[in-house]
Amino acid sequence: MSSTTDKVTGKVNEMAGKAKQVVGKATDNKGMRAEGAAQEAKGKVQSAVGKAKDKVKGAVDRM
DSSP: OOHHHHHHHHHHHHHHHHHHHHHHHHTTOHHHHHHHHHHHHHHHHHHHHHHHHHHHHHHHHTO
16 A cells, blocks of 8 residues: 555554444443554554655655
């Protein structure tokens, strides 16, 4: 995946995860809250990977 794709996918997963956590909290569904937390964490990792790819590309371009 490209860095942009990683960052966008990451943000989408973060938002979906946060929404699942809110729904889980509102409905007292611990499974939904846990699933949301996991999805949010996955999104944060994806975003970080995208940012890292940008930094590597920037370093390579300066060579």
